[in-house]
Amino acid sequence: MKLYGSLTSPYVRKARVLIREKNLACEFVVADAWAADSPIPALNPLGKVPVLVLDNGKTLFDSPVIVEYLDSLKTPPLLATSGETRWQMLCWTALADGVLDAVVTRFLESRRPAEQQSADNIRRQEAKVARSLDYTERHLSDGAWLMSGHFTLADLAIAVALEYTDFRYPHDWHPRHPRLATWLAEISKRPSLAETRPPGMEKK
């Protein structure tokens, strides 16, 4: 099994964290989706990473599918398999992916030539992030984990999304969301997160 992706992509990182958490055998192939000679469009028509190439040659994309597939390979599951807990957990992962989409969109917009940038689009993406941070702070439980009393896919996805926010959209959310900031500082110590942190994202 081979996971194709870049070191900086947070979508790829979700899969890498899960592989490390579950100690799965999977080769990581560094590939840049944007490069002219990228292998990615031949593997995923959307031209995006991550892509998972299975031992039978079949490919899986995009990250929610890959993460759920990888999780299914070894028990115990990080994603609840049924019931109300599963839907709540999937909602957390959807929120995390939405934050990633907003931070990526904002980042790409801010890198366009100044005269082509849309301040309105940047504001819109920032508002999505702000509401998601508020929501997460409000819904945090008192324990170490978002759900189920142990580390789950919800924790993994939200931690990756928050670290990526700090990487590409650093701003003053920590003092305004003290419980969430404390939660992130603690969970960020996990080896799976520490070992998949891309260059430039190191914790101070």
Ligand SMILES: N[C@@H](CCC(=O)N[C@@H](CS)C(=O)NCC(=O)O)C(=O)O
């Ligand atoms: N919804 C996709 C998003 C993946 C994504 O946008 N990956 C970026 C890297 S961070 C990419 O490959 N972009 C290349 C492009 O959009 O052409 C997923 O969850 O896998």
